[in-house]
């Protein structure tokens with residue numbers, strides 16, 4: 001599927017730029033909260049990321065969201 005092939009590298013690139021894959025916002029401005037020992041970043045578009053040190057981000061898994 002061409003669409004998916006295009007979107008996945010785009011999302012990867014956005015995350016490598018420390019930006020939200022949904023809205024492109026800089027994640028350093030997103031509010032942080034510590035849940036189960038992990039630092040989560042809450043984007044204003046409702047997407048949640050795990051902060052993995054040195055300012056790198058990945059999408060949070062569903063089981064990492066429950067507080």
Ligand SMILES: [Zn+2]
Nearest residue numbers: 020023043045
């Ligand atoms: Zn966002």
